[in-house]
Amino acid sequence: EVHLLESGGDWVQPGGSLRLSCAASGFIFSNCAMSWVRQAPGKGLEWVSTITDSGGSTSYADSVKGRFTISRDNSKNTLFLQMNSLRAEDTAIYYCARYSNLDSWGQGTLVTVSS
Amino acid sequence: DVVMTQFPLSLPVTLGQPASISCRSSQSLVHSDGNTYLNWFQQRPGQSPRRLIYKVSNRDSGVPDRFSGSGSGTDFTLKISRVEAEDVGVYYCMQATHWPRTFGQGTKLEIK
Numbered sequence: 001e002v003h004l005l006e007s008g009g010d011w012v013q014p015g016g017s018l019r020l021s022c023a024a025s026g027f028i029f030s031n032c033a034m035s036w037v038r039q040a041p042g043k044g045l046e047w048v049s050t051i052t053d054s055g056g057s058t059s060y061a062d063s064v065k066g067r068f069t070i071s072r073d074n075s076k077n078t079l080f081l082q083m084n085s086l087r088a089e090d091t092a093i094y095y096c097a098r099y100s101n102l103d104s105w106g107q108g109t110l111v112t113v114s115s
Numbered sequence: 116d117v118v119m120t121q122f123p124l125s126l127p128v129t130l131g132q133p134a135s136i137s138c139r140s141s142q143s144l145v146h147s148d149g150n151t152y153l154n155w156f157q158q159r160p161g162q163s164p165r166r167l168i169y170k171v172s173n174r175d176s177g178v179p180d181r182f183s184g185s186g187s188g189t190d191f192t193l194k195i196s197r198v199e200a201e202d203v204g205v206y207y208c209m210q211a212t213h214w215p216r217t218f219g220q221g222t223k224l225e226i227k
Contacts, residue, residue, distance in 0.1 A: 035216075037164075044157070045164060045207055047216035061215050095163060101154060101211045103175065105163045 002026045004096050008048040009109030016086050016113070022079040022096030022106060030054075030074040033099050036081050038092035039108075046092075049081065050100040059100075064090075086113045117141050117210050121219035127227045134195040136222045138208035143188050145212070152211035155184055155193045158221075159204040167206075168193065200226060 009019040011041040019102070036048040049070040050059045058070050079096050093108040118141040128134045144151045155168040166175050168184035171191060181196040195202055203226060208219040 043220045044205075045158075045209070045218045047209075047218065050216070059214050100216060101152065101166075101169060102156070102164075102209070103166050103169065105165065107163050 002098060004098070004104060004106035006094065006106045006109040009094065009111045011112040011114065012083065013115050014113055017082070017084045018111060020081040020083065020094055020096075020109060020111070022081075024077045024079065024096075024098075027098070029077040030071075034070075034072060034079045035097045035100055035102060035104075036070060036079075037095045037097055037102065038090075039095070040089070040092045040113075043092075046093070051079070053114055072084050083111070086111075088091055088113050116215055117144075117213045117217050119166075119208055119210055119217050119219040121206075121208060121222050124220060124221055124222055126224045128198045128224060129227045130200065131197050132225060134198050134202075136206055136208075136224075138186075138191045138193070138219050138220045140191075140210055142213070144191075145188065146212050150212075151187065153184075153186065153191050154209045154211060155182075156207045156209060157202075157204055158207070159201075162204075164207065195224075198224070198226070200204045 005023045034050050035050040037068050045094045051070045065083045071080045091113045095108045096106045098104045156164040158164040167178050170186045175199045183194050205221045205223050207221050210218045
């Protein structure tokens with residue numbers, strides 16, 4: 001069974017940084033592209049970023065391009081999202097999901113950006 | 116970017132009755148590989164989203180057969196043949212043909 005467990009969410013001031021992690025199990029992680037999707041409080045879903053299985057290619061939403069970096073460690077079955085220059089509008093639950101087709105999701109981790 | 120437009124945004128339904136949600140894309144979702152990557156997700160209150168349907172009409176494992184997807188090109192539909200109490204939540208369409216991936220605004224299904 002696919003299992004994705006996000007961690008690293010926290011409260012941070014505007015301009016600050018945070019690194020999210022997603023621990024994967026139940027499938028061959030190194031064979032799968034992985035994605036981050038976020039949901040602001042009371043709002044809809046927004047795709048954030050996707051990384052290929054090898055980590056050789058990445059894609060980002062315009063809203064985070066240049067500030068967020070997706071990466072992975074296939075030896076540890078872990079996906080990351082480094083978030084810099086955080087803004088109030090980045091406040092959201094961040095979900096990791098398998099593939100860019102999002103067939104399985106984690107439970108999410110909350111990021112709050114506020115002064 | 117491909118804009119995904121869902122309607123209705125609010126859907127009150129009587130238990131046991133059918134329900135239908137429409138999703139329209141601003142451009143064709145037919146990929147160069149011939150597939151159409153249109154997915155439907157369900158998000159129950161307080162839960163993570165769950166994929167129900169992929170490539171327009173394929174149900175994910177464990178999804179009841181009362182859920183069905185149809186459509187082509189730019190117009191797609193999610194149908195629930197007989198709504199049950201556990202179907203309450205928000206439904207999203209999402210296209211995975213073009214970058215960036217984009218979602219519809221969501222349709223909130225509630226029981227009348």
